[in-house]
Amino acid sequence: MLYHIRMDVNLPPDLDPDERADLLAREKEYSQKLQREGKWPHLWRIAGEYANFSVLDVADHDELHALLSGLPLFPHMDIEVTPLAAHPSKIEG
Numbered sequence: 001m002l003y004h005i006r007m008d009v010n011l012p013p014d015l016d017p018d019e020r021a022d023l024l025a026r027e028k029e030y031s032q033k034l035q036r037e038g039k040w041p042h043l044w045r046i047a048g049e050y051a052n053f054s055v056l057d058v059a060d061h062d063e064l065h066a067l068l069s070g071l072p073l074f075p076h077m078d079i080e081v082t083p084l085a086a087h088p089s090k091i092e093g
């Protein structure tokens with residue numbers, strides 16, 4: 001199943017710089033592993049914002065929830081999920 005996700009990142013301004021660097025490194029590693037596994041086929045920065053649009057490809061709502069709640073940045077994000085269904089006018093390819 002495909003899901004369109006918007007993630008807005010809100011890191012505390014007073015976060016310790018070493019903790020921030022560690023958090024971002026772990027987030028990058030986590031997201032790149034999921035990209036390599038084909039579960040995160042699209043990851044786009046929203047221009048001008050600390051936010052992204054993503055498409056995730058997972059089995060069901062439960063896998064989606066597990067994947068999102070495992071994000072190292074999860075406690076610092078607002079996440080909006082839109083489930084995607086097939087469009088009848090879409091051509092093949």
Ligand SMILES: O=C(O)C[C@H]1C=CC(=O)O1
Nearest residue numbers: 009027028031050051052
């Ligand atoms: O920077 C972000 O948009 C948040 C997050 C999503 C993937 C990743 O590596 O960081």
